[in-house]
Structures are given as structure tokens and as C-alpha cells.
Amino acid sequence: MTSGRALPLEGMDAAERIRAAGLRVTDSRRAVVEALHQRPHASADELYRTVALSVPQTSLQSVYNALADFVDAGLVRRIEPAGRPGLFELRVDDNHHHVVCSRCGAVQDVDCAHGAAPCLDPADTHGFTITVAEVTFWGVCPTCAAS
Missing domain, CATH: 3.30.1490 (Dna Ligase; domain 1)
Structure with missing residues (x-):
């Protein structure tokens, strides 16, 4: 369940966004936020492929864990178009x-x-x-x- 709170994230780097959401900053989490900035509406698998380029020691499970934490904290929104895997985006501050x-x-x-x-x-x-x-x-x- 998402917190529903809007975070004032414009102009913040990945680490600042993660901290503002009340989460601990790790290399994997930072890389996931940066990948989402580059690839809005990406699946966890797509994000993992991007994250693995900059943090090769990361695992697919750590990407899933980060995304779940981000959704729960209101940092990331998950959308689920019919027939598609869940997609994630950083745009959480409005009802688009x-x-x-x-x-x-x-x-x-x-x-x-x-x-x-x-x-x-x-x-x-x-x-x-x-x-x-x-x-x-x-x-x-x-x-x-x-x-």
C-alpha cells in the first residue's frame, strides 16, 4: 500500500530523493532511481538491465526489493496495464x-x-x-x- 503522500522531489538527485522518502541510500537503490529517471514506465527486468551496467554486483531481487520499498514510501508509482508486467515511474505528485x-x-x-x-x-x-x-x-x- 502506498503512503499517498506527495514528495517534493523536483531538482533532487537520486540520493536526496531516497533520503526524502525516509529510506537508506545504497548503490542499488540510487541506481534504480537514476534508471527510472532515464526510463520512465520501465519494468523491473528492464530496470535491472540498466542498473547492472553501473552496479554489476546488484541482483534482480535487489531491484525488486528497492522498487517495493520505493512504492511503499511514495517515491515511485507502479502501474499495471492489462497484459503487461508492472511498470514503474517517478511521477507520483499528481493524478495523471x-x-x-x-x-x-x-x-x-x-x-x-x-x-x-x-x-x-x-x-x-x-x-x-x-x-x-x-x-x-x-x-x-x-x-x-x-x-
């Missing part, structure tokens, strides 16, 4: 959505068009207090459309 290419799987952020979180209201909440709405738009990206 995503557009996913149904052919190649490319993912882009889409700003919320209807105000602050949860930005959409269901017809029936069934007694729930709604805090976030996650919307995934599916379509064909310009690269796939051109081919």
Missing part, C-alpha cells in the same frame, strides 16, 4: 493517467483533464471513499501507425 500502444506497448503520461484527484467520480461508490482514479487509454502510437 497513461496512454498505452496496443501494438508495441509504448507508454506515455496523460495529464488529468478534470482537476485534482480523484478527477473522476463513479456513478456508485458502494460506500467507498474514492481517493484516486487510474485511467489507461489504449490506442496505436505514431510509430506503429506509420508502419
Whole structure:
């Protein structure tokens, strides 16, 4: 479960972001944050391949552990487009959505068009207090459309 708190992270380096989230800085954690900065919407496996270039002693499990810690601390957001592995991003400070290419799987952020979180209201909440709405738009990206 995420903490739901927004961290003021703009302009901070990886170590500062990790400390601001209340976590201990390690080489693997720092490398995961840097990889996410370079590759938003990456899977854990994709991040591991990037991290292993700069921290060769890291393991896939340490990347998964770091991502779980980051999600719990509110530093990273996990998104789960249908039929895809979980993807991770550093953009956690707003209620934005995503557009996913149904052919190649490319993912882009889409700003919320209807105000602050949860930005959409269901017809029936069934007694729930709604805090976030996650919307995934599916379509064909310009690269796939051109081919």
C-alpha cells in the first residue's frame, strides 16, 4: 500500500530523493532511481538491465526489493496495464493517467483533464471513499501507425 503522500522531489538527485522518502541510500537503490529517471514506465527486468551496467554486483531481487520499498514510501508509482508486467515511474505528485500502444506497448503520461484527484467520480461508490482514479487509454502510437 502506498503512503499517498506527495514528495517534493523536483531538482533532487537520486540520493536526496531516497533520503526524502525516509529510506537508506545504497548503490542499488540510487541506481534504480537514476534508471527510472532515464526510463520512465520501465519494468523491473528492464530496470535491472540498466542498473547492472553501473552496479554489476546488484541482483534482480535487489531491484525488486528497492522498487517495493520505493512504492511503499511514495517515491515511485507502479502501474499495471492489462497484459503487461508492472511498470514503474517517478511521477507520483499528481493524478495523471497513461496512454498505452496496443501494438508495441509504448507508454506515455496523460495529464488529468478534470482537476485534482480523484478527477473522476463513479456513478456508485458502494460506500467507498474514492481517493484516486487510474485511467489507461489504449490506442496505436505514431510509430506503429506509420508502419
